[in-house]
Amino acid sequence: MAIKKKSGSKASSNGNRTVNKAHTNGNRNSSLRQYEIPDYRLEHPNFSVHQVRKGDEMRYEVTGDLDTPVPPIRDSKYLDKKQCIEIYRYMLLNRRMETALENLYKQGKVVGGVYFGLGQEACSCASAYALDKDDWFAPMIRNQGSLLVRGFRASDTMMQYMAKAGSPTKGRDGTSHFGDIEKRNMVSPISMLGDLIPVMSGVALGARLQGRDVAVLTYIGDGGQSTGVTYEGINFAAVQNLGLVLIVESNEWAYSTPSEMQFKCTDLAERAIGYGIPGVIVDGTDACQVYDATREAVERAHRGEGATMIEAKMMRMKGHAIHDAATYVPKPLFDFWKRRDPIARFENYLVRETKWLSAKENADLIAEVEKIIEAEREIAVNSPMPTPESALGGVYCEDGCHAIKPKYGMPKVRKGSGGFKETEAAVHLK
Numbered sequence: 001m002a003i004k005k006k007s008g009s010k011a012s013s014n015g016n017r018t019v020n021k022a023h024t025n026g027n028r029n030s031s032l033r034q035y036e037i038p039d040y041r042l043e044h045p046n047f048s049v050h051q052v053r054k055g056d057e058m059r060y061e062v063t064g065d066l067d068t069p070v071p072p073i074r075d076s077k078y079l080d081k082k083q084c085i086e087i088y089r090y091m092l093l094n095r096r097m098e099t100a101l102e103n104l105y106k107q108g109k110v111v112g113g114v115y116f117g118l119g120q121e122a123c124s125c126a127s128a129y130a131l132d133k134d135d136w137f138a139p140m141i142r143n144q145g146s147l148l149v150r151g152f153r154a155s156d157t158m159m160q161y162m163a164k165a166g167s168p169t170k171g172r173d174g175t176s177h178f179g180d181i182e183k184r185n186m187v188s189p190i191s192m193l194g195d196l197i198p199v200m201s202g203v204a205l206g207a208r209l210q211g212r213d214v215a216v217l218t219y220i221g222d223g224g225q226s227t228g229v230t231y232e233g234i235n236f237a238a239v240q241n242l243g244l245v246l247i248v249e250s251n252e253w254a255y256s257t258p259s260e261m262q263f264k265c266t267d268l269a270e271r272a273i274g275y276g277i278p279g280v281i282v283d284g285t286d287a288c289q290v291y292d293a294t295r296e297a298v299e300r301a302h303r304g305e306g307a308t309m310i311e312a313k314m315m316r317m318k319g320h321a322i323h324d325a326a327t328y329v330p331k332p333l334f335d336f337w338k339r340r341d342p343i344a345r346f347e348n349y350l351v352r353e354t355k356w357l358s359a360k361e362n363a364d365l366i367a368e369v370e371k372i373i374e375a376e377r378e379i380a381v382n383s384p385m386p387t388p389e390s391a392l393g394g395v396y397c398e399d400g401c402h403a404i405k406p407k408y409g410m411p412k413v414r415k416g417s418g419g420f421k422e423t424e425a426a427v428h429l430k
């Protein structure tokens with residue numbers, strides 16, 4: 001990311017406006033302002049989706065150049081061989097876990113639906129991998145891979161979908177509404193799209209009050225970013241210089257609505273200009289690009305320089321959830337993105353381009369991942385269903401169940417004089 005370090009840009013929590021020189025042409029008096037949106041991609045797809053009428057039927061068609069060659073993976077500025085292989089392994093785990101979930105669903109073992117991040121594994125895994133242990137994150141439905149990176153087991157997610165007693169919510173939730181604020185610094189997903197953004201901004205503010213600038217990573221879809229709360233949450237992080245790292249999962253669809261019918265700007269990263277924060281575009285199917293942009297945003301956050309928006313361009317390769325066959329998606333669009341499968345591309349990079357993995361090592365790694373997922377599946381299937389009586393627990397507060405202690409120290413606040421100061425509102429009411 002071509003972000004120039006701002007001089008004296010240490011966070012100020014009073015919301016004082018700072019001019020982000022990286023995003024203007026430096027000449028505030030010019031009648032023409034210029035803003036930079038760094039774009040890490042090595043290709044710039046040129047097609048669009050339109051709604052057309054065929055007889056009585058409305059359907060979508062894609063027009064443009066869909067036969068372009070698949071670009072190479074962009075070498076990471078930061079990742080070494082070991083780290084690349086580790087991310088690749090998480091992506092494999094992510095994919096195999098979701099295949100196992102699909103099979104569990106088809107065997108009638110899942111309570112409710114199943115969500116997939118097919119085609120988005122690089123985005124979920126490489127972004128979570130860019131966090132330090134002390135940073136915070138909040139996944140959305142497509143980020144089951146991020147959970148694996150942050151230390152959850154595949155059986156946790158599987159048991160969750162099967163509402164098993166051994167699941168993180170002990171069978172009380174059928175999808176991914178669980179967090180871990182003690183060990184893994186994970187805030188539970190919130191279904192209301194966008195609501196995680198102010199929550200995560202609040203986590204960053206809370207940490208700052210305790211004397212720490214942490215990065216807080218969360219995700220929002222191309223559809224979800226239209227919500228009002230998205231604006232409020234990003235704006236709050238922006239004016240407070242909070243370390244929000246927002247990944248916009250620009251995956252062409254929101255349910256059955258193509259992105260062409262959701263926003264008029266060319267790229268969602270442009271919206272960062274309006275918030276006054278850096279925006280950057282990456283190819284969401286290239287793990288190295290996702291990692292580099294996220295890592296740079298995380299480091300800005302640690303330096304107290306504020307929020308970053310990263311638009312990851314990719315494709316939701318399945319329907320919204322398992323019930324949705326995505327028949328509304330034009331097939332050529334699937335074909336285009338299938339050739340850009342993030343795992344196949346990374347595998348090619350590691351085995352054929354860098355030769356960091358031999359064919360045998362790659363086959364062994366895949367076999368190891370398959371073995372792990374099979375064992376995790378066994379654990380999940382063998383976990384009992386919760387007892388009826390257990391439904392009574394965990395609803396109301398039990399002794400100490402909500403003891404939320406400051407994580408980094410006592411908030412650094414000035415001690416009051418103890419005296420009562422008449423507020424402006426009280427004066428007004430008189």
Ligand SMILES: Cc1ncc(C[n+]2csc(CCOP(=O)(O)OP(=O)(O)O)c2C)c(N)n1
Nearest residue numbers: 142191192193221222223224251253254255
């Ligand atoms: C505020 C709000 N409105 C509507 C919904 C219903 N809803 C859930 S997911 C979804 C589509 C989301 O699309 P997008 O944000 O692009 O994410 P994707 O599914 O593509 O990952 C909708 C409309 C919701 N959960 N919250």
Ligand SMILES: [Mg+2]
Nearest residue numbers: 221222253254
């Ligand atoms: Mg979407």
